[in-house]
Amino acid sequence: MLYAVLCYNSEDAVAAWSREEEDKVMSDLAAVERKYAAAGKLGPVARLMPTTAATTLRKSPGESFVVDGPFAETKEQFLGFFLVDMETLDEAIAFARELAVANPGVGAYEIRPLRVFKPGGSLEAL
Amino acid sequence: MSELSWIDLALSSARPQAMGALLRYFRDLDLAEEAFQEACLRAVRTWPEKGPPRDPVAWLIFVGRNSGIDHLRKRARQEPLPPEELLSDLDDVEGDLAERLDGSHYRDDILRLLFVCCHPELPATQQIALALRIVSGLSVRQIARAFLVSEAAMEQRITRAKGRIAAAGLPFEAPDAVSRTERLGVVAAMIYLVFNEGYSAGEKQRADAPFCEEAIRLSRLLLRLFPAEPEIMGLTALLLLQHSRRSARFGADGQIVLLEDQDRSLWDKRAIREALALIDKALRHRAPGSYQIQAAIAALHARAEVAEQTDWEQIDLLYQSLERIQPSPVVTLNRAVAVSKRHGPQAALDLIEPLAERLSGYFYFHGLRGGLLQQLGRAREAHDAFERAIALATTPAEAGHIRQHLDALARDIAILAK
Structure with a gap:
């Protein structure tokens, strides 16, 4: 089963990370990613820019309109995701737990099974 | 990250x-x-054991409010006349906080908090100190170090600034659309001041007082509150772009490295990408303003992979529009750099000579003028201009940079004299 592991956290808190904290979290997360990539279970991984960089196209019966900012104003923001291929939900939860150890504190990981997946072409990595 | 550091971050x-x-x-x-x-102290005592509350902000407001009310009650018992006006609107302590927070209140709350720090009677340095103390929560010690004054002196300054604000009366009515826009402009200018205070001193001297990061944080905060304001997008982009060059702006021994000589591989690509995304968003509004134009200029530098690829013509045009929106001799001075690249040093010199009187006390004027004269081979005049610049330098890095020019000139003059 393919799962998306969606990362939610307060972007204020994440933006307040010092460079050392940021580097530490990123390298700890990379270690988890390497482990699952080696097992052939890790797909695309993305970290999103702050919601201030977001633009939303609102559909409406007439013409859709563009608004600045994220789709919803929430206390915790959608900050990134991992796509993984896991045998069971338990395995997906175990992966999320490892992410939580690498990046402790507040926030949440939503584990969401995929209905459709189109891997698309290869994009240049950032 | 340790247990306590996430609590610090959350607070x-x-x-x-x-x-x-x-x-x-x-x-x-x-x-x-x-x-x-007081609320923070209680958080540090209870969160590690019980885990963070679902909504840390609401928790802190609720606990803080109760402790403030306790404090007022105690004070009221000690004082002969209870401060009625302070207690009068504390009746709804148990009111539904979550609902209050979801309203548009918090937006005006934060804007007000920022705005009170920008009282027009306060000099810029006090506005900066107050914002960093009250909004960002930097310690007096950190702020004092950054301004190179004693902790006691900074404490006194902040107390005095608060006194002036209290005397002037705080703006508590909910602002209408017009005054909200005015407040936004004033607050944006203050955030820019905070950034510049950090930027002009250079990274190393202020390692423990991260003014630039704080300014970016405040600017992002403001943009999240007012997501459709193109000037706040421009301000955030401008700060990100300036800050993206932090690792390249100074050499190993702290001397200034000019934009054209910087190692561009040291520029922070992530910050640049975010800034470019913000500029794209801002442009859609077709409502240009000074931060957007300055950001667009900085973006043209950021887009050039090597200095020679810089689009000086576009930069010149952008400075011309900035001159129209916000006429100032400093803007013209900046445009002169682009003019010198496009049309040579004489054209640039012709542009800045009329500014001599108004910019006579400005370091960069004499520095640029010296550089242009030097390019034109007018070594002795260049020497005099650099001497004046050095006398006006405010940091050792600025003085050191001009000193290099003077040394080079001295060699030229010595050769000419032989």
């Missing part, structure tokens, strides 16, 4: 909103600060 990121709400309730900066402080 500092909750600070503007919680402080803003407490200030609205208590209408007194000191009381709001004490109440927030």
Whole structure:
């Protein structure tokens, strides 16, 4: 089963990370990613820019309109995701737990099974 | 990350909103600060054991509010005349906080908190100190170090600034659309001041007082509150772009490295990408303003992979539009750099000579003028201009940079004299 592991956290808190904290979290997360990539279970991984960089196209019966900012104003923001291929939900939860150890504190990981997946072409990595 | 550092992060990121709400309730900066402080102390005592509350901001406001009310009650018992006006709107303590927070209140709360720091009677340095203390929560010690004054002196300055704000009366009515826009402009200018204070001193000297990062944080916060304001997008982009060059701006021994000589591989690509995304968003509004134009200029530098690829013509045009929106000799001085690249040093010199009187006390004027004269082979005049610049330098790095020019000139003059 393919799962998306969606990362939610307060972007204020994440933006307040010092460079050392940021580097530490990123390298700890990379270690988890390497482990699952080696097992052939890790797909695309993305970290999103702050919601201030977001633009939303609102559909409406007439013409859709563009608004600045994220789709919803929430206390915790959608900050990134991992796509993984896991045998069971338990395995997906175990992966999320490892992410939580690498990046402790507040926030949440939503584990969401995929209905459709189109891997698309290869994009240049950032 | 350790247990305690995530609590610190949660507390500092909750600070503007919680402080803003407490200030609205208590209408007194000191009381709001004490109440927030008390709430933080309780958080540090209880969160590690019980885990963080679902909504840390609401928790801090609720606890802070109760502790502030306790404080007022105690004070009321000690004083012969209870401060009725302070207690009068504390009736709804048990009111539904979550609902209050979801309203548009918090937006005006944070804007007000930022705005009170920008009182027009306060000199720029006091506005900066106050914002960093009250909104960002930097310690007096950190701020004092950055301004190179003693902790006691900074404490006194902040106390005095607060006194002036209290005397002037805080703006507690909910702002209408016009005054909200005015406040936004004033606050944006203050955030830019905070950034420049850090930027002009250079990274190394202020390692423990991260003014530039704080300014970016405040600017992002403001943009999140007002997501459709193109000038706040421009401001955020401008700060990100300036800050993206932080690792390349100074050499190993602290000397200034000019933009064209910087190692561009040291520029922070992530910050640049975010800034470019913000500029794209801002442009869609077709409402140009000075921060957007300055950001667009900085973006043209950021897009050039090598200095020779810089689009000086476009930069010149952008400075011309900036001159129209915000005429100032400093803007013209900046445009002169682009003019010198496009049309040579004489054209640039012709542009800045009329500014001599107004910019006679400005370091960069004499520095640029010296550089142009030097390019034109007018070594002795260049020497005099650099001498004046050095006398006006405000940091050792600025002085050191001009000293290099003077040394080079001295060699030229010596050769000519032989």
